Amino acid sequence: MSSEGSAPTLGNQLGTYELIRPLAQGGMADVYLARRVGLGQFERHVALKVLNQSRAGVAEACAMFLEEARVVAMLSHHNIASVLEVEVVDGRHYLAMEYVHGADLREILAATQRAGKLVPIETALSIVCAAAAGLDHAHRRCGPDGKPLQLVHRDVSLSNIMVGHDGSVKVVDFGIATTAITSVHTSPGMVRGKASYMSPEQCLGDKVDHRSDVFALGVVLYELTTSARCFHGKTDFERMLAVVRGDYIAPSSLVAYYPRELEQVIGKALASDPGRRFSSAAALIEALEHVAVMQGWVGGPGAIRRLMQSLFSEVPEPRPSAAGEAPATLPHSPVSLPSISEPTRPARRLARGTEGGWLEDDLDERTRGRGPVRRSARSWLIA
Numbered sequence: 001m002s003s004e005g006s007a008p009t010l011g012n013q014l015g016t017y018e019l020i021r022p023l024a025q026g027g028m029a030d031v032y033l034a035r036r037v038g039l040g041q042f043e044r045h046v047a048l049k050v051l052n053q054s055r056a057g058v059a060e061a062c063a064m065f066l067e068e069a070r071v072v073a074m075l076s077h078h079n080i081a082s083v084l085e086v087e088v089v090d091g092r093h094y095l096a097m098e099y100v101h102g103a104d105l106r107e108i109l110a111a112t113q114r115a116g117k118l119v120p121i122e123t124a125l126s127i128v129c130a131a132a133a134g135l136d137h138a139h140r141r142c143g144p145d146g147k148p149l150q151l152v153h154r155d156v157s158l159s160n161i162m163v164g165h166d167g168s169v170k171v172v173d174f175g176i177a178t179t180a181i182t183s184v185h186t187s188p189g190m191v192r193g194k195a196s197y198m199s200p201e202q203c204l205g206d207k208v209d210h211r212s213d214v215f216a217l218g219v220v221l222y223e224l225t226t227s228a229r230c231f232h233g234k235t236d237f238e239r240m241l242a243v244v245r246g247d248y249i250a251p252s253s254l255v256a257y258y259p260r261e262l263e264q265v266i267g268k269a270l271a272s273d274p275g276r277r278f279s280s281a282a283a284l285i286e287a288l289e290h291v292a293v294m295q296g297w298v299g300g301p302g303a304i305r306r307l308m309q310s311l312f313s314e315v316p317e318p319r320p321s322a323a324g325e326a327p328a329t330l331p332h333s334p335v336s337l338p339s340i341s342e343p344t345r346p347a348r349r350l351a352r353g354t355e356g357g358w359l360e361d362d363l364d365e366r367t368r369g370r371g372p373v374r375r376s377a378r379s380w381l382i383a
């Protein structure tokens with residue numbers, strides 16, 4: 001078992017879980033693939049999110065970590081990764097979460113770029129619709145007293161949407177979500193989230209609602225269907241500036257034969273004024289389904305599963321190994337495989353120099369505690 005003050009190491013026990021390998025690292029917490037062995041050697045693999053020891057002494061960080069478990073425990077939807085357990089052992093806070101055997105959207109885009117391909121549009125729509133269904137459930141959820149939770153994820157992005165090799169889609173990481181019953185509040189004038197995916201109102205430090213998540217879904221949809229960044233900038237400030245200005249290149253200027261109807265849907269999702277966006281994630285789903293019907297596209301889990309199969313090797317489910325060694329094949333590591341089959345519609349073509357660079361770019365740098373882009377009578381931010 002880990003001793004207090006030391007970082008967990010692979011092969012060690014943390015509570016009732018054995019750490020197998022790291023899956024992701026962040027400024028606040030790290031995520032490990034872990035397993036729990038029960039009676040009769042029954043084994044279950046989980047994603048174990050462990051609060052960094054450097055943050056364990058920060059009251060706000062601990063409260064936010066526990067708040068995430070409390071919020072997700074109220075949700076029950078097949079497009080949201082569930083929290084199985086929350087515990088504090090030897091001074092270490094951890095969440096045991098449902099493990100998604102697959103990759104996040106950032107990894108998927110990186111794999112498609114290495115293959116010189118694009119994500120088929122019908123598959124991209126299927127992924128975004130599934131994520132939107134999970135978020136719509138979260139947005140509409142009520143508490144035990146029947147009152148709406150008014151939950152807003154606030155951190156919807158490529159890295160927080162997981163896709164399973166079986167075609168499943170899960171929204172993860174409600175770590176900075178806000179609700180009507182939250183016990184942890186962002187200080188006035190402070191911004192939390194990823195600069196490239198935050199809505200204009202979130203960048204400005206204004207009050208946000210579920211339409212902020214709709215905006216972020218629009219960014220994800222844009223990037224999945226163009227393989228290019230939506231909002232550019234070398235710094236968080238420049239990216240936030242682009243968001244508030246609504247400064248992005250039209251998808252049809254990047255990709256040949258881009259469907260006009262889909263571009264209109266993205267434009268509405270990315271409206272600077274929340275009142276001009278889709279009124280809900282469900283409304284976004286309806287619009288995307290209408291586009292799919294008009295285009296004659298057939299998506300769903302089967303299309304997603306075929307994409308995963310074409311990009312990644314036949315990765316086996318994690319298995320126990322001798323002497324605590326990690327399995328040889330890493331589920332989250334893209335590998336070289338035959339190219340994705342060409343879609344039946346006319347091939348899409350990217351404009352030169354617009355590729356997203358998903359491997360090198362710091363798309364998912366999270367902005368925490370930064371001051372917002374403020375309105376000024378002397379600037380372009382005049383209300």
